Amino acid sequence: MSDVKEDVAGERIAKRMARAGLCSRRDAERWIAEGRVMVNGKKLDTPACVVGPDDVILVNGKPLAGAAKTQLWLYHKPRGLMTTHKDPQGRPTVFDNLPPGLPRVISVGRLDFNSEGLLLLTNDGELARRLELPSTGWLRRYRVRVNGLPHKQHLTELEQGVTIDDVNYGPITASVERSQGDNTWLVVGLREGKNREVRRVMEHLGHQVSRLIRTAYGPFQLGAIEPGKVKEVPGKVLKEQIGVGKAPAPKKK
Known part of the structure; x- marks a missing residue:
């Protein structure tokens, strides 16, 4: 990968993919291992790659979009749904049963098949990863x-x-x-x-x-959201609760 910058200012390829709302960082690393990502015309074989704004990135043969505006939704997960994009046993999933009109979203953590209630959804894989970290203390x-x-x-x-x-x-x-x-x-x-x-x-x-x-989940409440419905968190609230470009400060135990 001589055409890809490894030690200059930029960001890791997996982080770039996550910020574009395409997948989580973990999924991005898996896709790279599967040979589904190209940078500057060469197939990427490692996630240890830093890319800059001028690098041409293809995922599954399609150009990677720029970073999408970060959005967060509150979703009332009903019982009887798996929190996964694809279940090997063919059970119904959260992502097959979301209301129409949502972009591709990723869950912040999971609720198991028989659990219900508040599940955070976002189009920003990097944000999802940050909010899942124990260090947030939420x-x-x-x-x-x-x-x-x-x-x-x-x-x-x-x-x-x-x-x-x-x-x-x-x-x-x-x-x-x-x-x-x-x-x-x-x-x-x-x-x-x-x-x-x-x-x-x-x-x-x-x-x-x-x-x-x-x-x-942290400052976000299920409230009166009906099962199977979503409510978007206003941008102002998102900025106040999460900040821009940083993880939430750890809460005292």
């Missing part, structure tokens, strides 16, 4: 229905973190909202959001989760 809040009534002391102990099957989970706040028959609704808050974290922690305490609704 609080994720959930309403969780479990069987039985968890012991108050057990919920309090979660604030110190817990280790389950050699996986360390950070501090979690959990309190009883109300009891309903044989079930209890909890309000749960956490900052890491590891895979199936809430379900695994509750199972560790002896309580199966029968419903899980994410109500907030």
